[in-house]
Amino acid sequence: MKVLLVEDDKALAEGLQRALADAGVLVEVAGEGKQADFLLFTEQYSVVILDLGLPDGEGAQWLATWRNRGMELPVLILTARERWSDKAAGFSAGADDYVTKPFETAEILFRLRALVRRSHGHAHPLIAVGDIRLDTHTGQVTRAGMPVSLTAQELRVLSHLMHASPRPVSRTELSEYVYDRDQEPDSNVIDVQISRLRRKLGGSWIETLRGQGYRMLEPSADPGNRGAGEVD
Numbered sequence: 001m002k003v004l005l006v007e008d009d010k011a012l013a014e015g016l017q018r019a020l021a022d023a024g025v026l027v028e029v030a031g032e033g034k035q036a037d038f039l040l041f042t043e044q045y046s047v048v049i050l051d052l053g054l055p056d057g058e059g060a061q062w063l064a065t066w067r068n069r070g071m072e073l074p075v076l077i078l079t080a081r082e083r084w085s086d087k088a089a090g091f092s093a094g095a096d097d098y099v100t101k102p103f104e105t106a107e108i109l110f111r112l113r114a115l116v117r118r119s120h121g122h123a124h125p126l127i128a129v130g131d132i133r134l135d136t137h138t139g140q141v142t143r144a145g146m147p148v149s150l151t152a153q154e155l156r157v158l159s160h161l162m163h164a165s166p167r168p169v170s171r172t173e174l175s176e177y178v179y180d181r182d183q184e185p186d187s188n189v190i191d192v193q194i195s196r197l198r199r200k201l202g203g204s205w206i207e208t209l210r211g212q213g214y215r216m217l218e219p220s221a222d223p224g225n226r227g228a229g230e231v232d
């Protein structure tokens with residue numbers, strides 16, 4: 001999961017960034033609406049955390065603009081404003097959730113995971129592809145009930161593939177969701193992560209689709225049902 005945190009309070013932003021990083025969540029910070037505006041339409045994110053009082057305008061107004069331009073990411077408003085009218089304005093502008101400061105980081109994490117899961121059409125906190133299960137809250141992965149041990153980066157790659165399944169995911173998309181924009185690797189690094197995942201999962205769970213990227217699917221007994229261009 002990659003979060004865009006739009007927050008002008010530097011200490012709060014850094015604290016939240018660190019706390020979420022400990023849970024394996026990548027966070028990029030924008031200190032004002034204009035910067036967020038640029039990042040949202042040039043980078044890939046899973047979810048947005050938005051402060052209401054920004055130095056260059058109201059968060060709700062920025063959000064309304066982004067929604068009008070077709071920005072579909074889930075947005076959680078994080079603000080000190082507790083009034084009903086502020087909440088109404090936030091949701092009317094297109095917010096999906098609203099949390100007031102002070103807050104528990106764990107609660108933010110639960111809400112972010114639920115928002116991201118929902119945005120991919122998953123209601124259940126366990127996402128399954130065949131007998132591979134991902135617990136979206138704990139980040140635990142099992143295959144046929146047995147735990148699969150993954151590095152933080154492998155988990156981010158697998159989690160994105162599983163959220164997207166059966167949609168194929170391009171290398172570019174994968175690298176943007178898995179790495180900070182300052183350290184996006186070349187596609188070889190993604191290939192290496194994929195081959196490690198294939199080794200750890202066993203079987204051909206991750207297809208390579210020529211020109212499209214990767215797709216996570218339950219291995220089919222009938223090779224005719226598999227996508228073209230599979231390389232294993």
Ligand code: CA
Pocket residue numbers: 007008009051052053054
């Ligand atoms: Ca603020």
